[in-house]
Amino acid sequence: MKVITAEHAGFCFGVQRAVEEAEKCAENAGSEVFTYGPLIHNESVIHDLEEKGIFAVETDLEEAFLSENPATEGRTRQKRPNTIIIRAHGVGRETEKRLKERYEHVVDATCPFVKKIHKIVAEHSAAGEQIVITGSPSHPEVIGIRGWVQGDSYVISNEQEANALDLDASRKVCIVSQTTFHFNKFKDLVEIVKQKVYDICAFNTICNATEERQREAAQLAQEVDAMLVLGGENSSNSKKLFEICSQACENTYFLQTSDDLDRSTLLSFDSIGITAGASTPHYIIEEVQKKCQK
Ligand code: SF4
Known part of the structure; x- marks a missing residue:
């Protein structure tokens, strides 16, 4: 294997x-x-x-x-x-x-990288701009970002929410993203907001670590028979990796530790890919690697 x-x-x-x-x-x-x-x-x-x-x-x-x-x-x-x-x-x-x-x-x-977003929204909202954040409203990072906005801020996570945004078309809009948001989704949502308001500035604040992991995971998932995504059950970036891998590989599994790995499920596969969210320590990756190779 x-x-x-x-x-x-x-x-x-x-x-x-x-x-x-x-x-x-x-x-x-x-x-x-x-x-x-x-x-x-x-x-x-x-x-x-x-x-x-x-x-x-x-x-x-x-x-x-x-x-x-x-x-x-x-x-x-x-x-x-x-x-x-x-x-x-x-x-x-x-x-x-x-x-x-x-x-x-x-x-x-x-x-x-998160500090940088705080600075952007603090400056742009102080200048009277409307702040739109792409991400999950209940995620602590997004709650923290909103805490640096002077005035109102809006959080959108999908096209429906972007279409429903009730913005003041006469005021400039500043868009930032939760660092773990999906890049293509961010681009799509920015396009929708652009159709509502003429004057917007969009900052791609998705961090490289997330983009890199998402790109590599999507690539790897296309090349293997089964894909293992390692992460904590509350880790949003790990869940996104799982979503991306599932689209490319139907045999995608989410594991928190090597204890969740059922080797018998993997025996029918010739190749297995492993990726892990940003909150997964290296030793868990090594344990899963070893268990797969046994
Ligand atoms: S994924 Fe990691 S490096 Fe990227 S913004 Fe979050 S904490 Fe920072």
Whole structure:
């Protein structure tokens, strides 16, 4: 059985950086280390981090606490002597401010590519432009991006939503994308918005890591008999890889770890391709490779 792993699979630059940052904090901090929400969408990595003393706080609970207990005017809030890490997805301006009020140390591990989007939407919305984001409205990255917009923002994820957008045709529109959005879909949605408003500027903010993985996965899925996509069950970029691979290869399987791999299913195939989302650690890829080759 031939097993081919995509050249770019697993941890992307932003996730690698956030995990290293968290581990460094845990080594040096004299107090507890928290992450604002799970650092990445991968259960195995979260478990490893917990063993190193790094725990995720529930963003919903934290948000509720922060908004119900604002710092009293003129006095600073009594800070928790702990460290909180902002994950690669980033957070909105207001959340960042509140975290700084509540925690002694705030470590910002927002991926620089996401930071760039915050800057674009902050500047363009301050200039009075309407902001449209292609992506999922409930994804933390998109929630964070909206948190840097002054005024209204719109999130669209499909043609129907783009067609239904109620924009002010006399005002300029700035379009950005969630970093993990599908590139061709982004182009299509931009075309629809262009027909509604004359003056638009579109920033392709889909990150290379995502594009690279999607392109390679689509290519590999066409060449093999079966395709394995590795990722956490809440990882949107892994799910997109699965969607792309399924279109090219009908025998596409989604696995979280090597435990999910049923070798008997694969025995009838001569060639197997492996790809992995940006939140999948390298050791999981290796374990799956070994199990396939056994
Ligand atoms: S997928 Fe891209 S934008 Fe997202 S964390 Fe990784 S490198 Fe950064």
